[in-house]
Amino acid sequence: MAFKGSAGKSSTGASMSKYDVEVEKRLQALESKAHEECSTGGGGDVAALEAKLDKVIKVLHSVADFDL
Numbered sequence: 001m002a003f004k005g006s007a008g009k010s011s012t013g014a015s016m017s018k019y020d021v022e023v024e025k026r027l028q029a030l031e032s033k034a035h036e037e038c039s040t041g042g043g044g045d046v047a048a049l050e051a052k053l054d055k056v057i058k059v060l061h062s063v064a065d066f067d068l
């Protein structure tokens with residue numbers, strides 16, 4: 001006994017189950033939050049990341065002949 005889901009429609013017009021509708025809602029919320037953080041400069045501290053990478057490179061140089 002199969003039946004077609006009718007909880008919602010996708011942007012292409014395809015039927016979506018209740019689960020699909022909930023997942024799409026959560027995904028849109030996460031994407032919205034990510035876009036807000038990127039637009040407000042909340043993407044992280046690049047200088048701090050560079051400093052950490054420099055430390056890793058120094059350790060690699062001290063352990064082995066590591067060239068970039």
